[in-house]
Amino acid sequence: MTPEPPTQSIAVVGSGLAGLTAAHFLQRGGRRVTLFEQGAAVGMDAASLTVAGERVDVPLRVFTPAYYPCLTRMYAHLGVASAAADYSLGVSHAGAPVWSYTNVRIHGVCVPVPDGLASATALGSRRRRVTRDWVRLLYAALQMQRMPWRLADRQVARQTIAQYLGAQRYSDDFATHVLVPFVAAVMTCSLAAAAEYPANAVLDFVGRVAFGRRVRRAAGGVQEVCRALAEGLGDVRLGTSVVAVEAGGGDGGGGSRGCTVVVEAADGSGRQRLGFDAVVLATQADVAARLLASGSGDGPLLADMLRALRAVPYEDARVYTHADASVMPADRAHWHAVNLATHASGARVTSTHWLNQVDGR
Numbered sequence: 001m002t003p004e005p006p007t008q009s010i011a012v013v014g015s016g017l018a019g020l021t022a023a024h025f026l027q028r029g030g031r032r033v034t035l036f037e038q039g040a041a042v043g044m045d046a047a048s049l050t051v052a053g054e055r056v057d058v059p060l061r062v063f064t065p066a067y068y069p070c071l072t073r074m075y076a077h078l079g080v081a082s083a084a085a086d087y088s089l090g091v092s093h094a095g096a097p098v099w100s101y102t103n104v105r106i107h108g109v110c111v112p113v114p115d116g117l118a119s120a121t122a123l124g125s126r127r128r129r130v131t132r133d134w135v136r137l138l139y140a141a142l143q144m145q146r147m148p149w150r151l152a153d154r155q156v157a158r159q160t161i162a163q164y165l166g167a168q169r170y171s172d173d174f175a176t177h178v179l180v181p182f183v184a185a186v187m188t189c190s191l192a193a194a195a196e197y198p199a200n201a202v203l204d205f206v207g208r209v210a211f212g213r214r215v216r217r218a219a220g221g222v223q224e225v226c227r228a229l230a231e232g233l234g235d236v237r238l239g240t241s242v243v244a245v246e247a248g249g250g251d252g253g254g255g256s257r258g259c260t261v262v263v264e265a266a267d268g269s270g271r272q273r274l275g276f277d278a279v280v281l282a283t284q285a286d287v288a289a290r291l292l293a294s295g296s297g298d299g300p301l302l303a304d305m306l307r308a309l310r311a312v313p314y315e316d317a318r319v320y321t322h323a324d325a326s327v328m329p330a331d332r333a334h335w336h337a338v339n340l341a342t343h344a345s346g347a348r349v350t351s352t353h354w355l356n357q358v359d360g361r
């Protein structure tokens with residue numbers, strides 16, 4: 001009889017969506033998984049809240065089946081039910097409303113209909129201009145969806161979204177107050193970084209998110225997703241920060257003899273060096289680079305990985321959970337699920353998600 005191959009042991013660092021998913025599928029595939037999370041709770045749900053007995057996902061965790069096919073399949077695999085979410089959008093500049101849309105279901109298709117269309121005369125010239133540009137952009141994005149090779153069109157593929165809007169003569173109001181702030185809010189980045197996004201990536205996003213089947217969320221909140229993904233994981237170490245990862249293969253001390261990877265972890269009781277056959281770094285790229293650089297390893301593969309991870313630039317973005325109505329549009333009639341506000345200086349955008357509205361409460 002051939003002996004059973006030894007079970008591979010895998011360390012997963014980080015318990016956000018990426019880490020939990022990796023741990024779940026590795027465990028199902030017969031690996032022995034140890035999941036490390038520096039926070040006191042599973043990362044994917046750590047910022048969520050319970051308000052008046054109801055679970056509120058923080059940050060927003062909405063998805064559309066067309067843009068998130070893998071997530072949608074995974075929710076189905078886990079038996080997580082989804083519910084419709086609202087993703088209506090309002091945009092203001094220097095405190096004055098510029099433009100907004102509401103999602104309307106037409107023959108089963110969810111269409112973002114600009115507000116005020118019913119009484120066309122009520123649309124000011126600015127709103128009319130932005131509406132015309134929004135319709136143009138949707139049309140271009142839908143065309144790209146029907147003919148995906150156009151996304152790779154040499155000119156579009158080379159352009160940033162700011163260059164594309166300029167070349168196609170979109171109005172400044174639409175570019176500066178609507179689309180670029182929208183990209184900044186969705187990608188959690190500055191206006192300057194949003195303007196540099198590849199045009200084809202933005203068109204692809206708009207085509208698949210803004211039109212089609214409705215924006216959805218996990219009906220029971222992502223805590224249900226976390227529960228399902230973590231089920232059966234034997235070794236989950238909360239409050240344990242990984243401080244270095246390095247190649248093993250020798251006498252690394254502690255439990256790391258003869259292993260491929262050594263993970264150094266710190267918790268309230270001190271530091272430990274642990275050996276594994278492999279490690280999944282499910283953290284942000286800058287953290288992964290720091291962990292790999294803290295180890296004593298070298299070699300061309302590590303150098304390549306560090307180069308790739310360090311090529312991802314990071315900016316400071318602040319996310320607050322609050323109940324401060326003063327950051328919402330002054331007129332409550334202009335409140336939407338997502339409220340983008342560019343400031344008078346034009347240098348900053350604030351995106352406020354009205355979570356009651358998103359979740360339909």
Ligand SMILES: Cc1cc2nc3c(=O)[nH]c(=O)nc-3n(C[C@H](O)[C@H](O)[C@H](O)COP(=O)(O)OP(=O)(O)OC[C@H]3O[C@@H](n4cnc5c(N)ncnc54)[C@H](O)[C@@H]3O)c2cc1C
Pocket residue numbers: 013014015016017018019036037038039042043044059060061062063188240241242243282283284287319
């Ligand atoms: C305001 C906002 C709104 C968003 N809205 C949506 C949305 O509607 N839909 C959507 O799909 N996405 C949305 N996102 C994006 C989504 O939240 C992220 O894409 C997702 O959380 C990334 O998951 P991740 O597992 O890659 O990373 P993270 O969630 O960042 O997980 C990394 C984990 O690793 C842990 N960690 C880090 N370093 C260490 C260490 N050294 N040792 C141990 N543990 C460590 C961290 O504590 C964390 O728990 C939004 C983001 C923001 C900020």
